[in-house]
Amino acid sequence: MRAAGQPETTLYLRSYHMRRFASETGRAPFPMTVDFLAGYLGGHAKLGASSRNSMRSSLRAFYRWAHLTGRIDTDPSASLPKVKVQTGRPRPAPTKAVDEGKRAHDWRVRLMVNLAAHAGMRCGEIAKAHTDDVFPDLVGSSILVHGKGGKERTVPLRDELEHMLKQLEPGYIFPGRIDGHLSPGYVSKLISEALPTNVTGHMLRHWFATNAYRGSGGDIRAVQELLGHASVATTQIYTLVEDGATRRAVNF
Known part of the structure; x- marks a missing residue:
């Protein structure tokens, strides 16, 4: 592999x-x-x-x-029944939960929550983030996100998040003993502990997607680029349509 x-x-x-x-x-x-x-x-x-x-x-x-590789004559898993996976629904964290996470006592956790909620980063992407990934753009700064499957994407940074990142010493943003940085699982654990019960770190990514969709005026392709999805269909799972939007859509 x-x-x-x-x-x-x-x-x-x-x-x-x-x-x-x-x-x-x-x-x-x-x-x-x-x-x-x-x-x-x-x-x-x-x-x-x-x-x-x-x-x-x-x-x-x-x-x-x-x-x-010749270790067995036949593949017993070849006819293994498929597991039917239902199409997911958007599960953005409540804004109050996001605010609670951003008030965490540990500065590392506050930064993790901000990266998830305001840059749409996965726990694995947060774990591997490096100060060298932050670079100036035409109007501020952006971060190069190292995503799944070796794919990279660029996400513009909000002013407050840019300020937080520029205060750090050079190196991995969250140093650790495994490959020099924290593990994705530990990042997920720290974020979850800072959020209310039943709110997960990945729900912060849904919150980011939903707000980015609204902020872009409904540009699903822009949100797709920010999240690093190969398919718009996947992005649609992340973006919650606000109450009343469908009714307003038919009142033309």
């Missing part, structure tokens, strides 16, 4: 799923049957469909590799 250019986050997730599979089943990976794999996924019905679909993808990748 590394040779194929898969991002480190994907490598970690695939490895985690297979370690979990081995731990929970207590059996060797070979030989294996599709019935056993289907039963394993079915036993995790309490997980969300997207989580189970991700687990299925890890199993498929592992057994496809085992088959291609």
Whole structure:
């Protein structure tokens, strides 16, 4: 997978799923049957469909590799039933929750919340952010975001966020012992602890998308660029249409 250019986050997730599979089943990976794999996924019905679909993808990748490299004669995951994932709905954090996170005692957490809520950055992107990523543009400053799959995007910075970033010493914005910076999981944990119950760090990204959509006058393509989505359809999941907008749309 590394040779194929898969991002480190994907490598970690695939490895985690297979370690979990081995731990929970207590059996060797070979030989294996599709019935056993289907039963394993079915036993995790309490997980969300997207989580189970991700687990299925890890199993498929592992057994496809085992088959291609001659470790097994047939791929037991080839006919593994697909997990139906419903189209998600926008889940922006309440503005009061965003404000609460921005008042966190730890300056690092305040900055993390601002990067998520005002630059639309994922926890993994926040973890890897470096002061060298901040650069001047024609009207202020922007940040180069290192996104999923090695993709990069540029996000303009609000004045207050630009000021916060320019106060930092050169280097990773959130130094840590793993590769020099904090892990995405730890960033997610810190952000979640600063927010009210049932509000997650990713909901800050939804909040950013919704407000960016309104602020741009409904320019979904602009929001797509800011979020780093390959498809506008994905961006639409992030943008909540305000109450009354659909009624105003038909009153022409």
